[in-house]
Amino acid sequence: MMRSGIDDHLFAVIMAGGSGTRFWPRSRENRPKQLLNITGSAEGGLLKKTIELIKPIIPVSRIKTVTTLSQADAVRRTVPEISDESIICEPLGKNTAPAIGISTLFVERDDPDAIMVVLPSDHCIEDKKKFHQRIMAGAYQASQGDFLVTIGIPPRGPETGYGYIEADALIDENNMIYAVKSFHEKPDINTARRFINQGNFFWNSGIFIARASTMLREIAEHLPHNYRWLMKIRSSLGKDEEPGVIREAYKEMEAISIDYGVIEKSENVLMVAGDFGWSDVGSWPSAAQYWPMDSDNNAFIGELISLDSSQCIVYSPKKPVALVGVEDLIIVEEDDALLVCKRGRSQDVRKLVEILRSQGRDKIL
């Protein structure tokens, strides 16, 4: 699967900031989603799973994790195989463009010819071998020019929770590489249906590949204000002033996503079709896909006793849960809080967390 010339320059940047409020009460500010084993996987938490996923093609020494200062300790404890130098700490979260910008500086310092594979940490991949093939194909493509190579997922339905990539011509049939016509923000349901019917729309996985130098050039073009601050950080790297400059830059840089701020505006985007069984783990129902299930389609972590109950999602590793005559519920049992949520309302758990925050209930946030 290795292609001569590029594999020594491959780096991974795993985005492990964010708190995953939709997984409350399991996720907390100091116990973010990406460190939790919410899929019940033998490999451990989501971040650890992502490291295991990418390790066969990129050695651990070239895997960087970007997170916020407040979560760095928890990251260190959870994935001790990642060295301290490979953990990039943002003073605060400012969406993905600054995170990827600063990560690019550290990657470029290690290897000016680096090719970066940028990965969120909340995905699950079924066919790992094919994933590796597609990533390597994308990396090869990225190495051949100034391309941002995105990964688009063949859609399984008119999902409204994802952005969409509209593919253009297939330029490499073997490796399923497409030109890209345009990007589309999360659509409403009718638009999503139209996308699906058109057939050339893919879910935006958030995974993309680029040379570090390409990445910086694209940031310079589309986010020049952020770029200037990144250059100040670059000049400070390894010097006494580095932490202070980073802190100042994070006060100043625009909080914007890499998709909206850079990729969607770039002229040099390609897409690899990610036909490797991708699922995001964005809310309880998506995590529960990986859990054991009883004969009434109740997915559970822990012990479940069910009487005339179906289609429930029950996360309660510490105590048995008994259901009588209920359906379509999400039940999450934690030491200091309990959530009972209608299935279909799992996105609103985020709203609930906002309510708790506005009430100053910091102890359970």
Place this chain on the structure above:
Amino acid sequence: MMRSGIDDHLFAVIMAGGSGTRFWPRSRENRPKQLLNITGSAEGGLLKKTIELIKPIIPVSRIKTVTTLSQADAVRRTVPEISDESIICEPLGKNTAPAIGISTLFVERDDPDAIMVVLPSDHCIEDKKKFHQRIMAGAYQASQGDFLVTIGIPPRGPETGYGYIEADALIDENNMIYAVKSFHEKPDINTARRFINQGNFFWNSGIFIARASTMLREIAEHLPHNYRWLMKIRSSLGKDEEPGVIREAYKEMEAISIDYGVIEKSENVLMVAGDFGWSDVGSWPSAAQYWPMDSDNNAFIGELISLDSSQCIVYSPKKPVALVGVEDLIIVEEDDALLVCKRGRSQDVRKLVEILRSQGRDKIL
């Protein structure tokens, strides 16, 4: 409210056996319903509340509590004002006829002219003053002849969970005392509706009043087998063989309710209308009537955070519960188990407990 001549002979017998499986996981075999404060009352658990209820007309020294051996310690701890001699221990539960039979023996030993007020321990009474008036009127009536005086509750609807008393002529309008035509087991809904339309049907409260001597005579007539064993116990009282005879009697006596075994068959039954605001506390919804309620009709003990949720019953004294988009649920949080049950299915919690028992899950029973 006292009537000369009878108040010195008044005894109360509170039935505090049974486990209240419909209150699982709050109730357990060694933590039965009647010792729990499931109504959130300042007076404490249900048994304690019943003692407080009857105390103004019967002194504590004449209040006896009948329970099973396995629950006796818990009863002692919960109501320390009841002396050891006033706690009557059955070796095992055999429904109410044996419990009342043996209690009658202890009452009769203390006072051959005793008049017994027999009370379940899982009721709530709103108008305590009127309750006392009706009980005293019933006791007076019981003292005037060989009557079993039952308390019938003016029905608030076609409940199928109660037995019904069909009243005959009103024989004392001041005290609302009726002759009784017949008793009816728990009806189906159509029968219950017919009862309500007829107007002379009352809910059987399980409270009744009789002289001890009358009680024994009625048992002799309708449950002669049990009566013979009760007489053996009576002869053994205070002697070394008492515990052994009681154990043997409890192996032999028929397990049957006092209603079905005696009262419904008796020719000498009267009824006092219990117009004092009676509710039984037989399942979570009946207990929740006494709880605080939010503006969406969610009744709760503990801390509740509700988003678009209504008509729920939440018992979680130890940890906050968050609801998102759910309705008509019963949620009961315990240290070692969690119940989520559809409202309207609360009777089936008993079924759930049977399933747990059949699975040998004794730790949470």
